[in-house]
Amino acid sequence: MTEIRFGQAVNRALADAMAQDSAVVLLGEDVAAAGGPFGVTRGLLDRFGPERVRDTPISEAAIVGTAVGAAMTGLRPIVEIMFMDFVTLAMDALVNQAAKARFMFGGQVSVPIVVRMPHGGGINAGPQHSQCLEAWFAHVPGLKVVCPSNVADAYALLRAAIDDDDPVIVIENKALYATKGELPEPKPSASIGHARIARPGQDITIVTYGAMVTVALAAATELEKEGINAEVIDLRSLQPWDETAVLESLSRTHRAVVCHEAVEAFGIGAEIVARLADVGFDELDGPLVRVGAPFMPPPFAKTLEDWFRPDPARVIAAVKRAIG
Amino acid sequence: MASIRALEERCLELSAEGLIAGSVHVCAGQEAIPVGAVDALTETDRVGATYRGHGWALACGTPLTLLLAEICQRSGGVNGGRGGSPYLTASRYRLVGENAIVGAGLPIACGIALSSTARSEGSVVVASVGDGAMNQGATHEGLVFAAAFSLPLIVVCENNGWSEFSPASRQIAADASSLAGAFGIGTETVDGNDVVAVRAAALAAVGRIRDGNGPFLIECKTTRMRGHFEGDPQKYRDATDLEAAGRKDPIERAAEKLRKMGVSEADIAAAADAAARRIDEAVARGRAGTSPIPSEALADVYSRVAEARP
Numbered sequence A: 001m002t003e004i005r006f007g008q009a010v011n012r013a014l015a016d017a018m019a020q021d022s023a024v025v026l027l028g029e030d031v032a033a034a035g036g037p038f039g040v041t042r043g044l045l046d047r048f049g050p051e052r053v054r055d056t057p058i059s060e061a062a063i064v065g066t067a068v069g070a071a072m073t074g075l076r077p078i079v080e081i082m083f084m085d086f087v088t089l090a091m092d093a094l095v096n097q098a099a100k101a102r103f104m105f106g107g108q109v110s111v112p113i114v115v116r117m118p119h120g121g122g123i124n125a126g127p128q129h130s131q132c133l134e135a136w137f138a139h140v141p142g143l144k145v146v147c148p149s150n151v152a153d154a155y156a157l158l159r160a161a162i163d164d165d166d167p168v169i170v171i172e173n174k175a176l177y178a179t180k181g182e183l184p185e186p187k188p189s190a191s192i193g194h195a196r197i198a199r200p201g202q203d204i205t206i207v208t209y210g211a212m213v214t215v216a217l218a219a220a221t222e223l224e225k226e227g228i229n230a231e232v233i234d235l236r237s238l239q240p241w242d243e244t245a246v247l248e249s250l251s252r253t254h255r256a257v258v259c260h261e262a263v264e265a266f267g268i269g270a271e272i273v274a275r276l277a278d279v280g281f282d283e284l285d286g287p288l289v290r291v292g293a294p295f296m297p298p299p300f301a302k303t304l305e306d307w308f309r310p311d312p313a314r315v316i317a318a319v320k321r322a323i324g
Numbered sequence B: 001m002a003s004i005r006a007l008e009e010r011c012l013e014l015s016a017e018g019l020i021a022g023s024v025h026v027c028a029g030q031e032a033i034p035v036g037a038v039d040a041l042t043e044t045d046r047v048g049a050t051y052r053g054h055g056w057a058l059a060c061g062t063p064l065t066l067l068l069a070e071i072c073q074r075s076g077g078v079n080g081g082r083g084g085s086p087y088l089t090a091s092r093y094r095l096v097g098e099n100a101i102v103g104a105g106l107p108i109a110c111g112i113a114l115s116s117t118a119r120s121e122g123s124v125v126v127a128s129v130g131d132g133a134m135n136q137g138a139t140h141e142g143l144v145f146a147a148a149f150s151l152p153l154i155v156v157c158e159n160n161g162w163s164e165f166s167p168a169s170r171q172i173a174a175d176a177s178s179l180a181g182a183f184g185i186g187t188e189t190v191d192g193n194d195v196v197a198v199r200a201a202a203l204a205a206v207g208r209i210r211d212g213n214g215p216f217l218i219e220c221k222t223t224r225m226r227g228h229f230e231g232d233p234q235k236y237r238d239a240t241d242l243e244a245a246g247r248k249d250p251i252e253r254a255a256e257k258l259r260k261m262g263v264s265e266a267d268i269a270a271a272a273d274a275a276a277r278r279i280d281e282a283v284a285r286g287r288a289g290t291s292p293i294p295s296e297a298l299a300d301v302y303s304r305v306a307e308a309r310p
Helices: A006-020 A044-048 A060-072 A084-098 A134-138 A151-163 A212-225 A243-253 A268-279 A302-308 A312-323 B002-017 B032-038 B054-059 B064-071 B105-118 B131-135 B137-148 B176-182 B195-210 B239-247 B250-260 B265-288 B294-299
Strands: A003-005 A024-028 A053-055 A076-080 A114-119 A144-146 A168-173 A180-182 A196-199 A204-208 A230-234 A237-239 A256-263 A289-293 B046-048 B125-130 B153-159 B186-191 B216-221
Touching: A003 A006, A003 A151, A006 A024, A006 A044, A006 A151, A006 A180, A024 A060, A044 A053, A060 A076, A060 A084, A060 B105, A060 B137, A084 A114, A084 B105, A114 A151, A134 A144, A134 A168, A134 A237, A134 A268, A144 A151, A151 A168, A151 A180, A196 A212, A204 A212, A204 A243, A204 A312, A212 A230, A212 A256, A212 A312, A230 A243, A243 A256, A243 A268, A256 A268, A256 A312, A268 A289, A289 A312, B002 B054, B002 B064, B002 B265, B032 B054, B032 B125, B032 B153, B032 B195, B032 B216, B032 B250, B046 B105, B054 B064, B064 B265, B105 B125, B105 B137, B105 B153, B125 B131, B131 B137, B131 B153, B131 B176, B137 B153, B137 B176, B153 B176, B153 B195, B176 B186, B176 B216, B186 B195, B195 B216, B195 B250, B250 B265
Parallel strands: A024 A053, A024 A076, A076 A114, A114 A168, A144 A168, A204 A230, A204 A256, A256 A289, B046 B125, B125 B153, B153 B216, B186 B216
Antiparallel strands: A003 A180, A144 A237, A196 A230
16 A cells, blocks of 8 residues: 555545536635645646636635535535635635525525635744634534544545535644555545544543644653553544544543644633533543643744644643643 | 515514514615516526515515515525525525625625536526625625636626615725726616616626626616614614605606506506505415424534434
């Protein structure tokens, strides 16, 4: 089995979905002729033509708004927002239009759009090109949010998102695009809302997603040397998130840490620990601890960014607090 | 036009009575625009409207009973009672939705037009926007998009001179036509209270688009005979402006045209009476309807719930 890069897995998912269904179209800034800022859509223009792979004006509100209208009338548009930070310019189209159309219109229409957006730091891109804003979307009824951590899921979750009849935000961590992994044959499938156990363990549950899965696994390897056997759960889907799987793990470990690259305050972790503290109260033998970035914009300076992003040492410290 | 006026007058009574909860935005004074524009369309064309969209819904052919039941927030309404007056859609009847965000509709209409192009349907899309939407970035982006992709889109700007509670003239220095022109889009300005003139402009625009030309904007100069929403005391508005709007009533003007063509007063009155009777029937159905059920409303948020775990 050959290894491919994360970005290539995204490309294959797009190509396979477009080959299978002529209603699937791509819209985005520089996605056609240039192949995308991270090269993810390279080759798709030549294969599928300019009617299905469109370079759009730099107009995020219109890109997503257009996708919503097209989705309500028979197409299955996939939009690329060049950097997740730019989605602020398309929030009305996502939050007031895509998320609500099906409900407002009493089920007369659905909005099968996929909006791919790269988040995260690690490429020294600064405050307006590095944010992790996924909690915004997970808070909006009507939207689904997924975030793959590896090559196989980059393919499988994107295919699941394209097949879904509702708007799905697919978050890809920029730092993962160049990472390599195996894409099995036959190609993997996933269903939105299901987590996976990335590493089994019995002493503590570490809940995480996206690029932080690798960080959590590195922390778990270190912790094992100290006799702490951590279970790492890769959420894969943030809205809906797999509460059943996390509670099941908690019922075995009785302790939990939730990690994300996004700032800690009011993040995905806050929702997860709130549910564990409520529904999982009887299982808890220690405090629920979160790991996230400090409450500040992602800094541009390399040294500051390295300090800002959560690393294995911070996860290890959180685990030790949770274990007491 | 008479049906739209009769429907909306009855909606005002039902609002006062409490059967209709929430804000209602009537199009009194602007009825000629949806009626004239939709008459230029075929059954496969589509329409996007604003929260002031009862006229568009009716002109598109939405059955009166389904429409009124929706405005009364009944489960038997065209949206199952989820939309009410400002969030109507009737996709089976060409209306792909009102929109309660000023300016949000134009990019969505671009998408509907793109879908038509991609699937070679040959449909034309009409997007109704108000003059206030011309201030919005999303509208400008939609115009950029429509021109860039040469989309089969007619933007109908219903310029009633009022951006909610403020005169449009104090908000934007350019008119809709010159703005659209700056984006490379052809335009025509018409008297929006003259149903014949609106229809003629719409027919010309539809013909131009079906011949393969790009998007077009029709600016309809019109009048708002009532407030921004029902219950708006309009203290910001001079009484003379309201009186002037009343003198330009498109229904009166259409009746005048009919009289000049030799249509009898009795026939004109009969048309209005027939419209009122149809509304009576729809109101009775609306009153008898039931309220939406919360658990069913919750189920409409997503197309399908996540499958059971494997």
